[in-house]
Amino acid sequence: xxxATVSLLGGLIFGYELGIISGALLQLxxxxxxxxxxxxxxxxxxxxxxxxxxxxxxxxxxxxxxRRAILVSSLVLLVGSLILTLVRxxxxxxxxxxxxxxxxxxxxxxCCIYVSEMVAAHQRGLxxxxxxxxxxxxxxxxxxxxxxxxxxxxGWRYMFGLAIAPTAMQFLSVLFLPVNPVKLSSWDSDCxxxxxxxxxxxxxxxxxxxxxxxxxxxxxxxxxxxxxxxxRTLVGLGLVLFQQFTGQPNxxxxxxxxxxxxxxxxxxxxxxxxxxxxxxxxxxxxIAMAFADKAGRRVLLMAGCVxxxxxVTTIGLTSRIGPLAIARDCxxxxxxxxxxxxxxHPLRPIxxxxxxxxxxxALGAGKSQAGPGFAxxxxxxxxFTSTQSREVGPDxxxxxxxxxxxxxxxxxxxxxxPPFRGAPWAEHMVLNWITLLSMMAFVSxxxxxxxxITWLVLSEIYPAGIRGRAFAxxxxxxxxxxxxISLTFLDLIDAIGFSWMxxxxxxxxxMAVIFIYLFVPETKGQSLEEIDQQFSGKQYV
Numbered sequence: 001x002x003x004a005t006v007s008l009l010g011g012l013i014f015g016y017e018l019g020i021i022s023g024a025l026l027q028l029x030x031x032x033x034x035x036x037x038x039x040x041x042x043x044x045x046x047x048x049x050x051x052x053x054x055x056x057x058x059x060x061x062x063x064x065x066x067r068r069a070i071l072v073s074s075l076v077l078l079v080g081s082l083i084l085t086l087v088r089x090x091x092x093x094x095x096x097x098x099x100x101x102x103x104x105x106x107x108x109x110x111c112c113i114y115v116s117e118m119v120a121a122h123q124r125g126l127x128x129x130x131x132x133x134x135x136x137x138x139x140x141x142x143x144x145x146x147x148x149x150x151x152x153x154x155g156w157r158y159m160f161g162l163a164i165a166p167t168a169m170q171f172l173s174v175l176f177l178p179v180n181p182v183k184l185s186s187w188d189s190d191c192x193x194x195x196x197x198x199x200x201x202x203x204x205x206x207x208x209x210x211x212x213x214x215x216x217x218x219x220x221x222x223x224x225x226x227x228x229x230x231x232r233t234l235v236g237l238g239l240v241l242f243q244q245f246t247g248q249p250n251x252x253x254x255x256x257x258x259x260x261x262x263x264x265x266x267x268x269x270x271x272x273x274x275x276x277x278x279x280x281x282x283x284x285x286x287i288a289m290a291f292a293d294k295a296g297r298r299v300l301l302m303a304g305c306v307x308x309x310x311x312v313t314t315i316g317l318t319s320r321i322g323p324l325a326i327a328r329d330c331x332x333x334x335x336x337x338x339x340x341x342x343x344x345h346p347l348r349p350i351x352x353x354x355x356x357x358x359x360x361x362a363l364g365a366g367k368s369q370a371g372p373g374f375a376x377x378x379x380x381x382x383x384f385t386s387t388q389s390r391e392v393g394p395d396x397x398x399x400x401x402x403x404x405x406x407x408x409x410x411x412x413x414x415x416x417x418p419p420f421r422g423a424p425w426a427e428h429m430v431l432n433w434i435t436l437l438s439m440m441a442f443v444s445x446x447x448x449x450x451x452x453i454t455w456l457v458l459s460e461i462y463p464a465g466i467r468g469r470a471f472a473x474x475x476x477x478x479x480x481x482x483x484x485i486s487l488t489f490l491d492l493i494d495a496i497g498f499s500w501m502x503x504x505x506x507x508x509x510x511m512a513v514i515f516i517y518l519f520v521p522e523t524k525g526q527s528l529e530e531i532d533q534q535f536s537g538k539q540y541v
Contacts, residue, residue: 002177003118006070007127009170010111011134012141013077014104016163017046019139021097023146024156031154032090044483045094049101051479057106058472062465066114067179069106069468074171077103081167084160096160105479107170108455109471116459118177121527125292128459132452133285140278217466222473227536232461235519236474239301239457242512243450244481246308247505250489251315251442280440284447296524297453301516304449309509311442316502318431318438460523463532 021043028034034042061069080099087093112128119127145162149155215227222233288300462470493501523531 002173003115004127004130005173006170006177007111007115007130008134009166009173010070010107011131011136012138013134013163013166013170014108015135015138015140016142016166017100017104017138018135019142020146020159020163021046023142023150024159026150027154027156028093031156032093034090038090042090042093042097045097046101046104047479047483049098049103050105051476051483052098053102053105054109054472054476054479056472057109057475058469060106061110061113061468061472065179066110066117066468067174067177069110070114070174071171073103073107073110074167074174077107077167078164078171081160081163085157085164100163105475109468109475112455112459113467113471114177116456117464117528121525121530122293124460125297125456125524126289128456129285129289129292129452132447132455133282133289136278136282136285136447140275140282143275143278215463215465217463219466219469219473221466222470227463227532229466231519232535233470233473235461235521236458236470237477238515238519239450239454240474240478241481242305242508242515243454244478244485245505245508246305246446246450246512247312247485247502247508248446248450249482249486251312251439251502251505277440277443281443281447284444285452288448288452291448292453292456293524296522297457298516298520298522301449301453301520302513304445304453305509305513305516307445308442308449309506309513311438311445312502312509313506314438315435315442316499316506318435319502320499322431457520457523460528460531461521461535464528 025039025042028042029039032038057069060072064072076099080096080103083092083096083099087096108131111131115127115131116124142159145159149158152158217226217229221227221229223230291300458471458474459467489501496504521531521534526534
């Protein structure tokens with residue numbers, strides 16, 4: 001029960017910190033008079049902190065233990081949350097967000113590894129996937145609280161400060177768990193029970209004579225043939241890279257446009273749509289938890305990839321017929337028409353925060369979505385310039401705090417009427433619904449496959465002696481590629497077009513299915529030692 005609590009709370013805090021910035025930034029932009037660049041810096045501060053942690057965190061996890069790493073990350077997170085709650089300057093906000101990013105990144109790696117080593121083989125899938133479920137619930141919670149504190153004076157302090165409660169609970173839970181979860185001597189008993197099929201009687205006799213000793217590895221062993229480490233690194237990096245290159249960080253950045261096109265035009269219905277996507281994601285992650293130990297890792301990964309490939313291909317094809325208008329950059333919204341329309345429709349504030357959220361929101365996936373910072377930052381900043389280009393009256397500032405950013409974003413094309421009236425998309429209602437359903441299918445498929453299972457497999461395939469560093473190495477690629485994709489997304493759309501971009505994501509999904517079929521082993525129901533032996537024994541190129 002305590003293992004489950006640690007896993008769930010770790011995920012909850014991670015998801016909450018990712019999602020909360022979308023609502024907080026709306027208020028911070030007004031309270032601190034943030035420029036475009038400052039908003040980008042604030043959003044990316046968390047990602048930079050997380051990237052630093054994934055470079056340094058592996059050493060902490062391997063050399064000082066998983067439990068101590070979780071305890072340290074909880075303390076660092078408490079410090080970061082306190083800085084954010086009490087801060088009075090922009091620099092303080094950036095330092096606070098970097099501290100929080102560092103803490104949640106270390107915690108995410110340590111939690112997954114610790115729980116995978118703590119629990120029995122037949123429950124490992126369930127309990128490690130619980131971390132991902134925690135992330136989805138955390139993101140959903142952050143959107144609800146964004147809405148609750150939208151009109152509160154300095155509501156962003158409460159938003160950041162509320163992370164302290166689950167962090168303190170996680171810290172206390174870990175204190176009651178044992179220091180060393182890895183029962184290395186179980187290798188010997190597993191051999192005697194015949195759980196690990198050794199090749200011949202000599203091997204079996206040798207296994208009985210010598211208790212299993214933890215091997216020591218250097219970081220460079222990840223790229224050597226010793227114990228087939230190179231193949232394990234290929235599997236880990238392949239999963240992480242395909243997880244990002246199938247488009248997950250960016251598909252959701254355009255959720256609000258799709259919601260608008262199918263008629264979610266009012267404030268409350270756009271919020272409802274955003275929360276609805278979050279709820280779909282939670283349900284899908286629960287399905288993955290239920291089946292990870294029954295259907296197996298490979299089945300869920302391949303099934304999820306196939307559905308994702310079909311979904312993004314469908315979005316690509318429908319957008320060829322009825323293209324989405326995409327505002328390009330930060331300065332676009334400084335057009336006077338945009339600010340005119342900003343106050344013209346006071347009842348349509350939130351074009352789902354997804355459009356605005358630094359984490360295209362609600363619903364990337366957990367760690368995977370850890371970094372969709374920049375695609376959104378650009379959309380965010382374009383929308384905000386309109387509010388800076390003129391004086392903000394008392395009435396309109398409340399509207400902006402409510403999240404009217406989405407509205408400005410929609411109207412950057414210079415229309416002053418309600419979005420999509422007479423737009424090409426209004427004529428393609430059937431296509432709009434197909435696109436919306438495709439997006440829901442994409443979110444579900446990601447949350448059943450790549451979302452939780454990537455991190456589950458990463459916490460299983462490496463030997464205990466290097467597990468922390470190996471996990472951190474793959475995780476650093478996750479954050480870095482995420483930043484890269486988010487940074488280049490709008491430039492790629494300029495170069496090749498929205499529909500081709502999504503068709504490219506579809507092609508990547510097909511390649512991911514082939515990769516998983518050829519390289520990723522099935523690990524369900526096996527002890528960590530058994531998985532280690534399965535890898536060590538295969539001379540696989």
